[in-house]
Amino acid sequence: MSRRALAALVVAGALVLVIAATPTAPGRKLRRIANVHAGRDHLNTPDPQWTARVDAHAFRRAARLIPPGARYAVYAPTSSKQLVQHDLPGAGLVFLPRAYQVRSLVDAGWAIAYGTGGALPQPAADWVEVAALGRHALLARRR
Amino acid sequence: MSVSGALAIAGVNLLYCAAGYGVLAPALRGLRVRAWASYAGLALLLGMGVSALVLGWAAMAGATTGLVSLAVVVVVLAVGGAAAARALPASLRRPWTPSAVQLRGEPPRWAVPVVALSATGIALVLGLVLVGGFRTSPWLDDTWFFWVPKGLALRDHGLDPAQFNGDGGLLPFTSPFYPLGWSIVSALGLQAAGGIDLRAVNGELGILLLGFVGAAARLLAGRVRAEVLWPALLLLLVSPELLRQIQGGGADLPLAFALALAVVAATAWLRDGDRFSLALVALLAACASNLKFEGAGVLVVLLVVLGLFRLRRAPLLWVALAAGILTQLPWLVWRRVHDVGDHRTSPGHALDTILHLERTELFRLSARLVGRHLLDPSEWIIVLPLAVGLALLSSWRRRSPRDLAVPVGALLVYLFWIAVYWGSPEPNVGQVVGTSAYRVVDSLLLTLGLLTPLLAERVLATTRLRRERAYRAPT
Numbered sequence: 141m142s143r144r145a146l147a148a149l150v151v152a153g154a155l156v157l158v159i160a161a162t163p164t165a166p167g168r169k170l171r172r173i174a175n176v177h178a179g180r181d182h183l184n185t186p187d188p189q190w191t192a193r194v195d196a197h198a199f200r201r202a203a204r205l206i207p208p209g210a211r212y213a214v215y216a217p218t219s220s221k222q223l224v225q226h227d228l229p230g231a232g233l234v235f236l237p238r239a240y241q242v243r244s245l246v247d248a249g250w251a252i253a254y255g256t257g258g259a260l261p262q263p264a265a266d267w268v269e270v271a272a273l274g275r276h277a278l279l280a281r282r283r
Numbered sequence: 284m285s286v287s288g289a290l291a292i293a294g295v296n297l298l299y300c301a302a303g304y305g306v307l308a309p310a311l312r313g314l315r316v317r318a319w320a321s322y323a324g325l326a327l328l329l330g331m332g333v334s335a336l337v338l339g340w341a342a343m344a345g346a347t348t349g350l351v352s353l354a355v356v357v358v359v360l361a362v363g364g365a366a367a368a369r370a371l372p373a374s375l376r377r378p379w380t381p382s383a384v385q386l387r388g389e390p391p392r393w394a395v396p397v398v399a400l401s402a403t404g405i406a407l408v409l410g411l412v413l414v415g416g417f418r419t420s421p422w423l424d425d426t427w428f429f430w431v432p433k434g435l436a437l438r439d440h441g442l443d444p445a446q447f448n449g450d451g452g453l454l455p456f457t458s459p460f461y462p463l464g465w466s467i468v469s470a471l472g473l474q475a476a477g478g479i480d481l482r483a484v485n486g487e488l489g490i491l492l493l494g495f496v497g498a499a500a501r502l503l504a505g506r507v508r509a510e511v512l513w514p515a516l517l518l519l520l521v522s523p524e525l526l527r528q529i530q531g532g533g534a535d536l537p538l539a540f541a542l543a544l545a546v547v548a549a550t551a552w553l554r555d556g557d558r559f560s561l562a563l564v565a566l567l568a569a570c571a572s573n574l575k576f577e578g579a580g581v582l583v584v585l586l587v588v589l590g591l592f593r594l595r596r597a598p599l600l601w602v603a604l605a606a607g608i609l610t611q612l613p614w615l616v617w618r619r620v621h622d623v624g625d626h627r628t629s630p631g632h633a634l635d636t637i638l639h640l641e642r643t644e645l646f647r648l649s650a651r652l653v654g655r656h657l658l659d660p661s662e663w664i665i666v667l668p669l670a671v672g673l674a675l676l677s678s679w680r681r682r683s684p685r686d687l688a689v690p691v692g693a694l695l696v697y698l699f700w701i702a703v704y705w706g707s708p709e710p711n712v713g714q715v716v717g718t719s720a721y722r723v724v725d726s727l728l729l730t731l732g733l734l735t736p737l738l739a740e741r742v743l744a745t746t747r748l749r750r751e752r753a754y755r756a757p758t
Binding site: 145146149150152153156157160161170171183184185186187188189191200203208211226229230232233234235237238240241242243244246247 | 284396399400403406407410411414415418422424426427428429431435436438439446449451452454478479482
């Protein structure tokens with residue numbers, strides 16, 4: 141193979157990669173090849189690929205409000221086992237690494253009440269609302 | 284992910300490279316710049332693995348494992364390696380240069396386009412993997428459920444036993460018994476990216492795949508003719524399951540990279556007595572053991588295979604593999620002291636189950652699923668049949684049982700996984716088989732993928748047409 145042919149191969153390969161990286165129509169098609177799940181836009185996210193739908197924004201906001209070293213619990217009175225046992229605790233662990241997640245509200249100084257429709261954790265008298273964390277959650281602190 | 288985030292992750296990998304070159308420096312001293320550059324992939328993987336190992340030890344001693352700690356470790360490894368390279372007597376250095384290994388004769392005319400096309404294909408696939416990686420959040424929930432959170436906790440709090448054993452009411456991590464390596468590496472990527480952006484994990488995996496291909500090419504070049512090596516690497520690289528899992532975010536592929544390269548290095552030691560390769564085996568075994576505890580299990584299977592075939596030079600290889608596994612001793616001690624148990628594997632329970640032939644349905648399930656993932660051409664194309672077929676052919680042509688170590692080793696790893704699942708004390712082990720069997724086969728398949736060109740070379744060397752380009756061991 142001649143040097144010219146080799147150079148052409150290298151240039152063609154580099155061109156494909158540049159096209160794949162640029163925001164053009166051919167680039168979008170190439171990126172679909174690059175993405176094994178066919179380039180679905182929802183995969184191009186900084187958030188986890190949840191197994192049950194979770195509002196990541198709520199946890200990101202909570203991470204800004206709960207102080208480092210604090211102990212918090214995720215309170216979610218729902219029948220969805222996957223959400224309660226997997227995705228919500230996982231969201232807390234990944235978005236709030238500076239705080240400590242506890243298993244029970246009894247040990248918590250802070251609580252993320254998720255999917256409660258704005259209700260505080262029970263007993264409500266022990267808690268005071270600190271901030272709404274979007275439509276699905278609120279942050280509460282023990283009185 | 285933003286370009287600056289991707290560049291920051293690339294910067295972390297340059298640090299790994301610096302650490303890896305530090306580790307390799309005693310062996311590479313005296314080589315020209317181009318030869319040094321050819322070790323970049325190996326330096327990246329070794330640097331990642333050894334840095335994570337040292338950071339894990341530092342965490343057990345009370346340190347945190349963020350970017351500052353990484354920088355300190357890299358400086359120590361790089362400066363220490365350079366000093367060791369200077370201090371080493373010249374007589375010890377000379378045999379460590381694997382560039383002495385080469386093929387005799389000129390390549391045929393058709394070899395050049397084959398090599399060029401294969402190398403271009405590899406570059407394209409790797410480029411697309413990188414683009415796709417930085418644009419995709421990992422699909423494996425283990426990644427964000429415990430691998431990354433554990434690393435972030437190590438960065439922010441250090442190794443706090445309560446987060447692993449649940450003392451004081453804390454929610455313990457899932458699979459707290461896993462070694463710390465992949466958690467540390469994935470969290471470093473996130474820290475470099477500037478926040479919780481999980482695409483950093485897939486970006487890191489893409490870069491490590493790049494390093495793996497580079498390292499494999501470096502270790503095999505000179506031992507395998509280029510017209511065999513590059514198509515074989517391309518064949519492995521386009522395996523649909525490899526490209527799928529590279530966007531999963533789990534530790535199985537990094538573990539497979541380290542194990543596969545360790546086996547390739549082991550073959551170089553067994554054949555040529557190359558001490559550089561022996562040192563690599565120990566280092567890569569240490570990296571593998573620190574990435575996932577299964578790594579140590581597969582390494583033990585390798586020890587058994589070496590024993591079965593009574594291969595010359597095997598005793599020192601045992602020592603190297605054992606040294607790599609023993610680097611996990613501090614972690615085992617820490618776990619025992621802080622009561623961080625392993626609910627998944629229990630040797631006593633495993634023996635009890637197997638001896639009493641209970642749960643035969645679990646045996647059938649794991650045998651069927653692991654076997655299917657090993658052989659399904661829609662997952663790993665023909666990696667396993669090709670390697671086993673070449674091993675049998677080489678063994679037959681050479682009238683030597685040595686190459687049978689490949690199919691026997693594959694069979695033993697297969698049986699190892701069946702035994703692990705069959706003897707697991709976990710109550711929902713059937714579900715675990717279904718959700719992990721496709722990943723646990725990675726190490727075996729990548730190893731066979733790298734052994735394929737070596738075996739093809741051995742077969743070609745026995746044919747009359749190819750004998751003139753036979754592999755020549757260093758003298």
